Amino acid sequence: MTLHALRVAGFVECQSCLVVPMATGMSLVLTMLALKRQQQKQQQEQEQVELRRNPQYIVWPRIDQKTCFKSIHTAGFTPLVVDMKLNVFFSIFSLFIIITMKMIEWIYFLKTENQK
Numbered sequence: 001m002t003l004h005a006l007r008v009a010g011f012v013e014c015q016s017c018l019v020v021p022m023a024t025g026m027s028l029v030l031t032m033l034a035l036k037r038q039q040q041k042q043q044q045e046q047e048q049v050e051l052r053r054n055p056q057y058i059v060w061p062r063i064d065q066k067t068c069f070k071s072i073h074t075a076g077f078t079p080l081v082v083d084m085k086l087n088v089f090f091s092i093f094s095l096f097i098i099i100t101m102k103m104i105e106w107i108y109f110l111k112t113e114n115q116k
Contacts, residue, residue: 028071080106
């Protein structure tokens with residue numbers, strides 16, 4: 001049934017698949033590690049690039065689920081916590097503004113820490 005769903009989704013050349021049950025935390029850890037590895041592979045392919053990125057932070061909107069927080073640490077990242085304050089006017093746009101402002105604050109903090 002999963003193979004059929006993959007083919008319907010456009011993966012027509014897929015010959016077989018394996019369904020592995022995983023909890024949320026393990027799925028998040030594997031996803032973050034895959035993204036980290038992909039970034040490192042791209043850096044190795046582009047050795048002539050002067051600026052090297054070292055992904056080490058994950059922006060985490062603070063929610064009551066500790067699984068996300070634990071998976072960020074397990075994958076070797078540092079969580080940048082955004083405290084969420086819901087109100088009547090809360091929207092995706094206001095979430096974007098909150099995260100953007102928090103990222104500017106962290107960038108400034110990290111720059112001043114590195115200058116010490």
